[in-house]
Amino acid sequence: MSVDAMQGALRAEHAAVWTYGLVSAFIAVPQQVAEVADGANAHRARRDVTERWLRDAGATPQPPAAAYLAPQPVDSAAAAIAALVSVETDACVAWRGVLERTEDGALRKSALDALTVSAVRATRWRKAAGLTPASIPFPGAGVG
């Protein structure tokens, strides 16, 4: 297992937890409110699992930052959704980084699940934002 890659994934999960908390004040559509709550719960659970993997490997999990920078100031529903697209996309990149740096089958399975659920959420928020295509062909592969 690469501790650096896992710390990167943990950073992405901390940022996602923080961002889902931040945006909740700007999301009013009932279905989206439920999806924000789901996403927040999922990222909290993933953060906890990631911290456990790191501790089990003898590493100290990095604490969250005081705040995270959204791509644009979050002052509207549209900006809130853009921030969610951004954190989910970043999480995909971080988890693919973990996958490429471990041969541990159990960790790969967990990282694939993290990559997949973030890719699906990224698609959901891209759809809500009216972005096309709604899905990314190679989630986690970075830009291009």
Place this chain on the structure above:
Amino acid sequence: MLLAAATAPLAVACTTPPPPPPPPDPLSELVKTALSDAALATAAGAPETAAARSEHAARLQAEVDRATPRVPGSSVPPATPTSVAPPPGASREALVPALQAAQKQAGDLVASAQPYRVGLLASVAAGCASLVEALS
């Protein structure tokens, strides 16, 4: 004459047999699935899915070609993805189970894949899951 006839089978048996052909690349099956999904998506009027699955097929084929040892003087043409006839009964409803199966097909290879392949396989699996979400 008699001696020659008697030793000939022995000589044959001692000759090193030609190396067996390399086992088929498991990614070749993923290429076929991606092309089939692209054809199905085109027929079902889902261009985003068709484009994404065509890209999957191209990247997977590129990895198969890279990894396939070239035999000098071999007359085997490089494998190029060919278009696949759309299956009968193409519909958006048929697309979702096809994409879910493709997600599993790629995902199942992730645990044991070579490190240089695992990222591509994982992105294809997650990409298929994303396409299902995009269709919903």
